[in-house]
Amino acid sequence: MKKTIIFGILAALMIILPLHSVRAAEKIDYSFENSVLLMISNHMRLNGDVESANVGNGHLLSVPVKQLAQQDKNEIDILIELYASQIAGLRRSGNHSPELEDQLINSLEDKVNDLKERAPKLVEVRRTRRRGGLFGFFGRVAKAVGRGTGWVMGKTMEGAGKVVQFGIEEVAPRVLKKAIWGTNPLGSALYRAVVRDLLIKRVEAVIIRQVEKRAERAQVVLDEEEDDGIDYVASMETKSAIEESEATQDALNENENGQIIVSFTGQMSFQCDQFVGQGGDSQMMGIIPVVVNFNTGAFFGEASYSYVKDNGFTTTSTWVYQGTVSEDGVLLGTWSLTSTVENVDVGVIGGKLDPAVGIITEDGSGLYLYTLQDVDTEMLSIFQAERDAIVSALPGFSDPSEYPPTCRQR
Amino acid sequence: MKTKKRAGYCLGGAVVFLLIVGCILIGVGLLGVKEFKDIPRLVTGFSFDQTAPPPVDYSSAQTRMIQEYGYPEGFYILFFQREGIDGDVEEVRYEEWNYYSQKVSVAFENGEQLELSEIPLETVLPTPYQPGSFSAFVTREQVAASAGLDEWLILPVEKELVPDADLYYAEGLTFGLQNERLVYIETMVGKE
Numbered sequence: 074m075k076k077t078i079i080f081g082i083l084a085a086l087m088i089i090l091p092l093h094s095v096r097a098a099e100k101i102d103y104s105f106e107n108s109v110l111l112m113i114s115n116h117m118r119l120n121g122d123v124e125s126a127n128v129g130n131g132h133l134l135s136v137p138v139k140q141l142a143q144q145d146k147n148e149i150d151i152l153i154e155l156y157a158s159q160i161a162g163l164r165r166s167g168n169h170s171p172e173l174e175d176q177l178i179n180s181l182e183d184k185v186n187d188l189k190e191r192a193p194k195l196v197e198v199r200r201t202r203r204r205g206g207l208f209g210f211f212g213r214v215a216k217a218v219g220r221g222t223g224w225v226m227g228k229t230m231e232g233a234g235k236v237v238q239f240g241i242e243e244v245a246p247r248v249l250k251k252a253i254w255g256t257n258p259l260g261s262a263l264y265r266a267v268v269r270d271l272l273i274k275r276v277e278a279v280i281i282r283q284v285e286k287r288a289e290r291a292q293v294v295l296d297e298e299e300d301d302g303i304d305y306v307a308s309m310e311t312k313s314a315i316e317e318s319e320a321t322q323d324a325l326n327e328n329e330n331g332q333i334i335v336s337f338t339g340q341m342s343f344q345c346d347q348f349v350g351q352g353g354d355s356q357m358m359g360i361i362p363v364v365v366n367f368n369t370g371a372f373f374g375e376a377s378y379s380y381v382k383d384n385g386f387t388t389t390s391t392w393v394y395q396g397t398v399s400e401d402g403v404l405l406g407t408w409s410l411t412s413t414v415e416n417v418d419v420g421v422i423g424g425k426l427d428p429a430v431g432i433i434t435e436d437g438s439g440l441y442l443y444t445l446q447d448v449d450t451e452m453l454s455i456f457q458a459e460r461d462a463i464v465s466a467l468p469g470f471s472d473p474s475e476y477p478p479t480c481r482q483r
Numbered sequence: 484m485k486t487k488k489r490a491g492y493c494l495g496g497a498v499v500f501l502l503i504v505g506c507i508l509i510g511v512g513l514l515g516v517k518e519f520k521d522i523p524r525l526v527t528g529f530s531f532d533q534t535a536p537p538p539v540d541y542s543s544a545q546t547r548m549i550q551e552y553g554y555p556e557g558f559y560i561l562f563f564q565r566e567g568i569d570g571d572v573e574e575v576r577y578e579e580w581n582y583y584s585q586k587v588s589v590a591f592e593n594g595e596q597l598e599l600s601e602i603p604l605e606t607v608l609p610t611p612y613q614p615g616s617f618s619a620f621v622t623r624e625q626v627a628a629s630a631g632l633d634e635w636l637i638l639p640v641e642k643e644l645v646p647d648a649d650l651y652y653a654e655g656l657t658f659g660l661q662n663e664r665l666v667y668i669e670t671m672v673g674k675e
Contacts, residue, residue: 100572101564103620107645108561108666111659114640115650115669119657148644194643252525252636252652253671279561279577282590282597290567 105283106152106184109276113148116272121246147199149192155277156185159284176291177284520639527634535628538615539576542594548580552587555580556609559669562619576619583607583672610655610670620664623651630656 146154160181163174541549560578567573579590583605590597616629626632635653642648648661659667 101566103562103564103661103664103666105561105563105565105575107648107661108563108659110645111640111648111650111661111667112559112561112669114644115657115659115667118638118650191643195641198641198643249636249638249652249657252634253655253657254673275579278590278598279579282577282592286592287565 106188109279110148110152113151113272113276117148119246119249147192147195149188149195151273151276153185153188153192155273155280156181156188158277159280160185163284173288173291177288180287181284523636523638525634525636529627529633533622533624533628535616536618536621536625538613539618541615542591542596544596545591545594548589548596552582552585554609554613556583556607557581557670557672558610558612558614560614560617560667562666574619578614580614581672606674608673610672612656612670617665617668620666622663623660623665626651626658626665626668627653632656 160178163178163181558578558580560576563575563577564572565575575593577590577592579588581588581602583602584607586601586604587599588602589599612630617626618629621629627635630653632653635651638650638652640648640650640659645659645661647663648659648666651658651660655671655673657669657671658665
């Protein structure tokens with residue numbers, strides 16, 4: 074009995090599990106690629122690049138038709154080329170963060186690989202020639218019978234209407250154009266019907282827009298995933314989003330040239346298990362506004378915080394970031410940190426900003442600000458340097474190594 | 484006894500014969516259906532008992548374009564699905580409207596304006612169709628009802644290119660169906 078139950082459960086799982094995996098794989102029924110391929114194919118057929126008499130599973134009709142020359146590109150080849158140029162463009166541009174760029178490139182490469190699998194099958198089916206021998210004969214007989222049946226069935230299958238012409242032998246551009254113009258006497262010529270260059274430009278534009286959209290959506294996901302690191306929020310904001318945000322409304326200014334100065338605020342937090350010789354948890358929070366002037370390319374950020382430790386020391390620190398935004402959107406500049414502990418001036422420490430800390434890009438619809446994406450290790454080292462400086466300045470705490478760097482990112 | 488046995492053989496043979504004939508007829512029928520679907524054909528005299536789906540609401544950006552330039556002189560729309568932020572599948576309606584006399588082309592995605600670009604000046608016969616008449620993933624009967632079509636040429640495409648897909652050519656209009664659902668439509672504009 075037990076065996077029967079176990080067997081039953083296993084059998085049920087074997088039935089259910091594959092179904093789930095199939096469903097997951099077939100989530101998208103109508104892909105972007107298929108819609109675009111139909112558009113490309115339509116125009117190529119109108120242009121005579123693809124003769125349509127060679128249809129179906131590679132079977133040939135009785136009238137010989139022009140075959141695609143082997144070196145000609147088919148619809149899939151065109152799409153592969155456009156995707157490949159997008160991948161190359163993404164690698165060159167550096168418009169996105171490395172993580173996002175990798176994501177976009179991987180996704181496009183997946184599409185290219187999928188299309189590359191399909192392309193040879195299409196070439197093969199369009200190259201199929203009439204098969205000779207006995208098999209060919211029986212095949213043709215079967216098809217003839219099938220077509221006859223199809224013709225009879227078609228009268229009812231089309232249901233909706235009457236098949237006035239069945240088995241059109243050669244669907245040349247003129248046949249298609251005749252169908253498009255119908256009885257319209259004015260329609261002597263199709264506009265844009267259809268130069269290949271124009272079509273390719275159009276499809277390329279559609280692909281670029283879709284890649285941009287994907288980048289936007291992927292960035293949102295990346296931002297959400299940032300939660301486990303230092304809380305530095307809102308790494309990407311569009312101008313319109315900033316305008317709608319009450320919290321940053323006051324920070325938006327427009328200069329006399331109509332350019333926008335964005336005041337960007339974020340929040341970071343650290344947690345220290347041990348700090349300046351004291352045990353237990355301490356926490357400090359700071360807000361760093363980074364002001365970027367898109368007119369001059371200059372940016373400036375300043376953050377101050379103070380807190381009281383358990384031992385009674387009050388620490389006040391100010392971080393300052395300043396520099397310029399390079400043409401390719403990288404922040405270059407310096408940082409400095411001024412600290413005092415109670416009334417003791419610990420001094421100023423500073424250094425160069427790692428060029429990788431921020432990227433600012435601009436596109437037609439607004440200004441995108443990617444700020445301090447990779448700031449966690451930078452901040453941690455600054456924090457540790459600050460701690461060392463403070464420790465060195467305090468009487469009785471001359472050796473920073475006594476206090477291991479136990480601060481960790483929250 | 485012998486006669487009975489012979490009669491049994493005859494009956495068995497007849498059943499087998501009928502089964503074989505039945506199988507052949509079914510096979511031929513199925514082949515016929517397949518052949519029918521694979522062959523270009525011109526169809527006319529529709530008698531669809533189908534009402535057009537309700538027109539698509541224009542977005543505020545699209546309404547602004549219509550107010551400023553009128554309905555597009557030509558357009559195409561792609562319908563597809565993609566993975567959304569939360570992993571769900573989302574539907575996308577990507578369309579491009581062309582105003583040849585104004586040298587303006589504008590792209591929309593789900594009604595949101597993406598880009599406005601300049602195109603060459605042309606004198607064309609504007610399409611009588613409007614983009615709002617066509618909804619995503621409708622059937623061909625609904626397309627016919629929306630556009631008032633009464634004839635089209637059906638051109639099946641190779642399954643190696645797009646599985647279960649056909650291209651349709653009708654008056655001033657071409658469109659593509661996948662799994663019998665509209666995934667692409669484009670107006671064909673003529674020069675005067």
